[in-house]
Amino acid sequence: MPLTGGILVMLLALSFVAFQHFSSRESPSDKSVEQNEDQASQYQLSPDVVAAMNKAESTGNPGLGIRADGPNYHVPVLMYHYVEHVKDRGDTIRISLNTLPETLDRQIQTLTQAGFTFITPKDLADILDGIEQLPEKPIILSFDDGYKDFYTDAFPILKKHGVRSVQYVVSGFLDRPNYLTSDQLQEIAKSGLVEIGSHTEHHLALASVSSTVAKREIDNSRVQLEQQLGLPITAFAYPYGSFKLDTLQLVKQAGFRTAMSTIPGSQIGNEGRFFIHRLRPGAASGPALLSLVEKSN
Numbered sequence: 001m002p003l004t005g006g007i008l009v010m011l012l013a014l015s016f017v018a019f020q021h022f023s024s025r026e027s028p029s030d031k032s033v034e035q036n037e038d039q040a041s042q043y044q045l046s047p048d049v050v051a052a053m054n055k056a057e058s059t060g061n062p063g064l065g066i067r068a069d070g071p072n073y074h075v076p077v078l079m080y081h082y083v084e085h086v087k088d089r090g091d092t093i094r095i096s097l098n099t100l101p102e103t104l105d106r107q108i109q110t111l112t113q114a115g116f117t118f119i120t121p122k123d124l125a126d127i128l129d130g131i132e133q134l135p136e137k138p139i140i141l142s143f144d145d146g147y148k149d150f151y152t153d154a155f156p157i158l159k160k161h162g163v164r165s166v167q168y169v170v171s172g173f174l175d176r177p178n179y180l181t182s183d184q185l186q187e188i189a190k191s192g193l194v195e196i197g198s199h200t201e202h203h204l205a206l207a208s209v210s211s212t213v214a215k216r217e218i219d220n221s222r223v224q225l226e227q228q229l230g231l232p233i234t235a236f237a238y239p240y241g242s243f244k245l246d247t248l249q250l251v252k253q254a255g256f257r258t259a260m261s262t263i264p265g266s267q268i269g270n271e272g273r274f275f276i277h278r279l280r281p282g283a284a285s286g287p288a289l290l291s292l293v294e295k296s297n
C-alpha cells in the first residue's frame with residue numbers, strides 16, 4: 001500500500017521517543033559499541049531529515065532518494081548482533097544484544113516453513129531500481145558489527161538452512177579479538193550466502209562527527225572491504241543508527257545503493273532506501289515471530 005511522505009513522517013514521529021546523541025571515539029571499546037547500539041533502539045530522525053522529507057512531499061522533488069511518491073514494499077529486515085552462548089553471565093550488555101544460536105535456528109525454521117524468501121540488500125536495491133521483481137514474502141536477515149561469533153555460531157546455521165543474509169562489517173575492526181578475521185570474512189563472502197556490507201571503518205556515530213570524518217569513515221570502509229574481497233560493496237548500515245541529512249548524501253555519493261537504520265518498521269520505499277527500517281526479533285519464533293514480520297508498519 002502506498003504511503004505518502006507525510007504519513008511516513010507521522011508514523012516515524014509516533015515511534016520515536018528520544019533522539020540519541022552519541023559521543024564518538026576513534027577506537028571505542030567493545031563495551032561502548034555494544035551499549036550505544038542497544039540504546040539506539042530509542043531513535044528519532046534528525047530535524048534536517050524530517051524537513052527534507054516534508055519538502056520532498058510538497059514539491060514532489062525526489063532529491064537524495066527521499067521522495068513522496070513511488071512504490072512502497074513490505075520487506076521486514078531482522079536485526080542481529082551477537083549469536084552465541086554468552087560465557088560471562090555478568091556481561092549484561094552482551095546478553096541483551098545476543099540471540100542464542102538455537103533461537104536463530106528456530107526463527108529460520110519458522111520463516112522457511114511460512115514461505116519467506118531470504119533476500120539480500122543487493123536484491124532489494126535491484127527491486128527498488130526495477131531490475132528485479134519483488135519475490136514472494138521477502139525478508140532480510142541482517143547481522144551488524146562483524147563479530148567472531150558470526151563465523152563460529154551463526155554461519156553454520158545459515159549454511160544448514162541454505163538461507164541468505166547480510167553481514168555489516170566494521171572494516172577497521174577486522175582481526176581484532178572478538179571480531180572476524182580477514183580469512184573468516186573471505187570464506188563467508190565466498191559462500192554466496194552472505195552479502196558483505198559496510199558499517200564504517202571505526203563504528204563512529206555519523207551524526208555526531210564532521211562531514212570530513214563521516215566521508216572518510218564511509219569511503220574508507222568501502223575501499224578496504226572491496227580491496228580485501230575483490231567484490232563490489234553496495235550495502236551500508238549506520239553505526240548506532242546515527243545519521244543526518246548530510247550523511248545520507250555521503251552514503252549515496254560513495255556508491256552505496258541501500259543503508260540500514262535502526263528505525264523500527266518494515267515498509268521500504270524508494271524515498272527511504274538510505275534509511276531502511278529494521279525489526280528486533282528478540283527470542284520470538286513461531287506465531288509471535290510471524291506476527292512481528294507480517295505486521296504492516
Ligand SMILES: [Zn+2]
Binds near residue numbers: 037203238239240
Ligand atoms: Zn554496530
